[in-house]
Amino acid sequence: MAESIEITDEMKSQIGRQSPPWDFEVTTTSVRMFARGVGYTDPVYFDIEAAKKAGYRNLPAPPTYLGTAVFLPGRCSDTFSGPTEGIPSVNHGLKGLLDGGTETEYLETICAGDTLTVVNRLENLDVRESKALGKMLITTQKTTFTNQDGTVVAVQTGQAIYY
Amino acid sequence: MGLSWSAINAGDALPELKKKPGVTQLVKYSAGSGDFNPLHHDFQFPQSKQLGSIIVHGRFKYAALGELVSNWLGHAGRIAKISCQYRGMDFPDREFVCRGTVTRKWEENGEKRVALEVWTESDDGKKTTPGEAVVVLRS
Numbered sequence: 001m002a003e004s005i006e007i008t009d010e011m012k013s014q015i016g017r018q019s020p021p022w023d024f025e026v027t028t029t030s031v032r033m034f035a036r037g038v039g040y041t042d043p044v045y046f047d048i049e050a051a052k053k054a055g056y057r058n059l060p061a062p063p064t065y066l067g068t069a070v071f072l073p074g075r076c077s078d079t080f081s082g083p084t085e086g087i088p089s090v091n092h093g094l095k096g097l098l099d100g101g102t103e104t105e106y107l108e109t110i111c112a113g114d115t116l117t118v119v120n121r122l123e124n125l126d127v128r129e130s131k132a133l134g135k136m137l138i139t140t141q142k143t144t145f146t147n148q149d150g151t152v153v154a155v156q157t158g159q160a161i162y163y
Numbered sequence: 164m165g166l167s168w169s170a171i172n173a174g175d176a177l178p179e180l181k182k183k184p185g186v187t188q189l190v191k192y193s194a195g196s197g198d199f200n201p202l203h204h205d206f207q208f209p210q211s212k213q214l215g216s217i218i219v220h221g222r223f224k225y226a227a228l229g230e231l232v233s234n235w236l237g238h239a240g241r242i243a244k245i246s247c248q249y250r251g252m253d254f255p256d257r258e259f260v261c262r263g264t265v266t267r268k269w270e271e272n273g274e275k276r277v278a279l280e281v282w283t284e285s286d287d288g289k290k291t292t293p294g295e296a297v298v299v300l301r302s
Contacts, residue, residue, distance in 0.1 A: 030195075037195025038226045039188060044238060054238040063229025063242050064222065068197055081197030099221040103246035 001134030002094060002163060005127045010091065012125065017088035019120040024067030024145070028112040031059040038062060051111075061110040064102075066145055066154055069118070088122035092137050092162055100138060100159030108153040116145040116153065123157070133163040165239035168268065168275035168300040177235040177263035177279070182227050184219055185256050192223045214252070221249035224259070224292040228281045231261040232296050240300040243276070247294025251285070259283045259291070266295075275300040 028048065035045035040062060043050035051059045061067070069082045077084050110116070124140040138159055145154040184192070189203050201208035203220050211217045225247050232242055253259050263281040270276065276299055283292040 034195035037192035064226045099249045101248035105244045
């Protein structure tokens with residue numbers, strides 16, 4: 001357990017830093033793969049005719065699916081698939097990592113055929129303490145998804161816990 | 164046809180959604196989401212060994228809460244917001260249940276909105292993934 005965690009000026013300097021934009025694709029295959037991964041049986045996420053009957057222009061992205069990052073070897077994480085170049089990073093030396101929480105706000109419906117330009121921004125750093133993990137560094141990231149028409153379609157805020 | 168705003172009331176319970184993801188299901192989720200953290204498929208991975216098992220992705224539970232809301236909504240509107248916090252771990256081949264209740268309904272800028280409390284409940288009764296959602300009904 002960490003005895004104390006200091007948010008240094010160097011760490012603070014990362015707050016407000018933005019990643020370069022990266023494309024995320026929403027395709028019929030990627031929507032079906034995600035829907036299968038969750039275990040959906042609703043045909044709207046698999047069958048284009050069923051999706052159109054339900055009023056969508058193509059297979060809709062299931063809730064919490066915001067496209068798949070275009071994977072380029074050497075420029076993306078082999079583990080998490082997203083881009084690694086220019087991502088705001090905080091040099092804290094802590095080894096433990098847990099997902100804290102996720103909030104997604106949708107402004108428009110996302111469907112297969114959309115290409116989303118994604119920008120990630122470090123919003124905040126905070127130190128908290130828990131009985132189980134001791135001192136924890138909480139990072140808050142805000143990710144903005146803009147579609148091919150220049151419309152912001154979703155904003156996702158997430159917390160990572162380092163301990 | 165389908166769900167309508169006028170028929171929804173605070174206190175209504177959503178039909179529950181039972182999930183019991185095995186290793187194969189988690190592998191499908193990894194492929195679908197692009198999250199290949201070995202903690203969700205490799206029992207030999209150091210963090211898995213330390214925990215004694217692989218664990219269900221937090222984001223799988225988040226997506227399952229999305230499925231709960233989507234099944235209830237039946238495409239009669241759209242999800243405007245969905246959130247959750249990851250408070251505890253779930254393990255493969257163990258059932259957890261996704262549940263939700265209506266907390267509020269109101270009109271805002273001409274939109275018919277409903278707020279929900281959602282959560283997952285593990286087989287030992289723990290609410291490992293509490294969250295909230297807002298949906299907008301078409302009628």
